[in-house]
Amino acid sequence: MAEETFSIPNISCGHCTHAIETELADLEGVNRVEGQIEAKSVIVSWDAPATREQIIDTLKEINYPADV
Template identity: 55%
Template sequence: MTTVTYSIPNISCGHCVHTIQSEVSDLAGVVSVSADQTARTATITFDVPATEEQIKSLLAEINYPAAN
């Protein structure tokens, strides 16, 4: 199990938080997603088959690219 906190500059409101949490948690292997509107971060815990590469490409696809 891996937990990574991504910096996501595009987070601007509660809707962004909701979108990120619901989209990323649909990915197989993702255990939890906690996005923070003030810090503009998302802390994601995942295990196989999810990979960091997959998570980052999904974030980019939904218009919330990670800065790290």
């Protein structure tokens, strides 16, 4: 299992983290998504078939690009 904390500057409120959590949780293989409003970050745990690239691409698509 992989886990990473992604820094996402566009996070400003609970709606942002909720949108991110919902979208990432839809990806097959993603186990856990925990948004942190104050830290403007999201902790993601995943297994195959999900990939780090896929998570980063999805964040970009929903207009919450990760600062990587």
